[in-house]
Amino acid sequence: MAETVHVREVGLRDGLQLVSTILTTEQKLEWCRRAADAGIREIEVTSFVPATVVPQFVDAEAVAQGAIAIGGCTPTALVPNLKGAQRALSLAIPKINYVVSASEDHNLANVRRTTRESVEDFARIIAARDNQSERRAKVGAGIATSFGCTLAGAVPEARVIGLAADLLALGADEIVIADTVGYADPGAVRRLLTAVLREAGAKPVACHFHDTRGLGLANVTTALDVGIRAFDASLAGLGGCPFAPGASGNVGTEDCIFLFESLGFATGVDIARLLALRRSVEAWLPGERFSGTIARAGLPKTFRPTSIHR
């Protein structure tokens, strides 16, 4: 029996926040439906930021509700603050994801608060979740700029580990270590993830890598080697960071699936369906930069997926 690795699609959130086309709610839900149908088990479907900040997410409620109705996968939503969390929780979404930047400068630029204030807000979000009378949502806690920051430069490992400890102590159900600006290398990944896994104990730790400097899949491979079994990825490598100009997007979902299945891990995802979805998304988003190598070069003739598809 092959071990499972979870690839969580974040293209609908991280991928869409910087594109120039606003997708319709129907397109977003088709993306969800077809990603779930391809075998993706967790999809970050939207962000509960004010629509004045990111107009792409003006339909956050409708997308979240539609995605919950699809079934067969766990829809999640990014929440930047308590207000966003309250909006998401009121819809009985099964999981929300919160993000704090390890870099003070990045946190100030991103959410106009200090890291400390963001951690305090996280306590209020956990309290709001704990007040849910039924079907309490899971709360993931991401640590952005965990490997360094375009604004502040180096970020000490001890600061990331300390933040993880704080967020876990407050009640985070999962820690997500994010290389928001593409500064990670396999050595830094091995050191930091080993320490964070030790800190997290039984709580799951996931990774979120960007492929800014070509090391995305090398970092994924190293994190997998250290014991990480859940990874964020974005279809066609869409995404980026407004504070990392020139940065390319997230590691590509289809490339991650190819990597894991080649290594003998079962992702449950059918690459052919994912590539068909990618072609639709490319048609919906004219003029955007799509990356990813499997879509360009095709699968090796020798490729045998580990997962068995119906």
Place this chain on the structure above:
Amino acid sequence: MAETVHVREVGLRDGLQLVSTILTTEQKLEWCRRAADAGIREIEVTSFVPATVVPQFVDAEAVAQGAIAIGGCTPTALVPNLKGAQRALSLAIPKINYVVSASEDHNLANVRRTTRESVEDFARIIAARDNQSERRAKVGAGIATSFGCTLAGAVPEARVIGLAADLLALGADEIVIADTVGYADPGAVRRLLTAVLREAGAKPVACHFHDTRGLGLANVTTALDVGIRAFDASLAGLGGCPFAPGASGNVGTEDCIFLFESLGFATGVDIARLLALRRSVEAWLPGERFSGTIARAGLPKTFRPTSIHR
């Protein structure tokens, strides 16, 4: 004292064999000179194939002689057969590189001989080298399609290991394991390279990866982890394989240097000089596809090279 990793530039050979512009001998020698000046210690400067097969290499003798005269680095040349080896050896080049494909189909397509016939030719090349009265050349033996073949599909590990054993027994000074068509993944790299290193004993083993499916640097990282300390790479990721349509080129020299220096290995190479050279090569080769992420995204603000440059 940091451990050394050698990055060998193969852009002048692997990179130039598929481009549409024929560089002048002067441009090729400027490339050599500036790569050596940036700190590259071994450069595959040309290929001794008949000019009727690859017109780019019509000036093989002049390039090899010019490169030998530069000094400060080891110029090498690819030789496809005994005739090519004799041409190269007559110039007192310090090292020649021979290639045999593990895939019979690929070997037939590439040099119109069986793998066995290519191995027999290698014995004659070693004899020719041994007959040199002074400054005997080193002979590297590459094994192409070591991780599979676009024509034949899977290539058994035992066949690659057996070929390595044969080539070493005949007198190879180095084995180069090549993923000619970009089929390798980190799991296959770990298995095969561990076995080949065991087979090679004290003889050096190098790797030659292509980045066809985004796993180039993940494969490099894994090979490094297994103990490989010499890698072929091509400036701006130039290169490909005529029998792997759509394949992108070699792993990029500048991206490899960034990776190794980030991991605490000394390459001796100055990335800034390499990027300046890349800009010249881009101007010399209009219309070609240049890849590589450091040239696009820049170095992280936090990057501190391991090597000390004068």
